[in-house]
Amino acid sequence: MGYRNYIASIPKREYNKIKSLTEKEMYDFYKTPSLDGEGTYKGVYTFGKALFNFGKYTEFNPPKKSMKHFFKKKELQETYSENEFYVVNKEFLAYLIENYTNKIKAYYKEMLSPFFTEDKTHETYVDYKPKEFLNSIKTEYGFPDNKYKFDFSKITDDEQTAFFKIIEHIRSFASEWGINTPFDMLPYNLERKDEITTSWKFEYEIFELVRIYKSFDWKRNVMFYYGY
Secondary structure (H helix, E strand, O other): OOOOEEEEEEEHHHHHHHOOOOHHHHHHHHOOOEOOOOOEOOOHHHOOEEEEEEEOOOOOOOOHHHEEEOOOOHHHHHHOOOOOOEEEOHHHHHHHHHHHHHHHHHHHHHHHHHHEEEEOOOOOOOEEEEOHHHHOOEEEOOOOOOEEEOOHHHOOHHHHHHHHHHHHHHHHHHHHOOOOOOOOOOOOOOOOOOOOOOOOOHHHHHHHHHHHHHHOOOOOEEEEEEEO
16 A cells, blocks of 8 residues: 555543653553564554545645654654654644645646636736636527537636646536546535545545544644644
8 A cells, every 4th residue: 555644642641651661561551562573663653543545645834833752752753654653733733734735726726727717917816717718608598508509719728728627627527426437426425424525536535534623622632633
């Protein structure tokens, strides 16, 4: 499966008992057995319940004050140095939501901008006026649906590229709903009690992060971030 990043939850009472332990004390606390006689190890994914899987290549750059080492002892920090093992706060989660928001907005802007000109003459807002290709639309009114015709002699190379990306974007999202795909799938699962969606589409994932942001009990639990 390869390396993935996650956020997870551990009860605050439990975390307060282990955060200052030495490596041996921590293993004794969890009664962690040796692995094939080659020493003791407890995986980062075993310290709590995973809440969200970010996949790989996250490229996050959160505020420094939003995260701290999971363990206080340097020996345990070194043991998990390859796992990005940190306690995180509400600011960290807000940053992740903003990060996803910016990615979504940038992608939609990339697809739409070739078709529109920004009119910044207004003092309080920017207006977006369609370019020549969109202005060439002719409407044939009918029932039950209208028909629309474009003058494709007016489409630019950038607009053609954007047009292709728009079609691929719709096709990709349609597959999440089992359209034009051999798999019967949906971006949600009614049997999972907590999760709204397990989709890896940013547009859907962000709502799962917002749900976690609003529902996480910061008084009773500690959120942590890790990779493995």
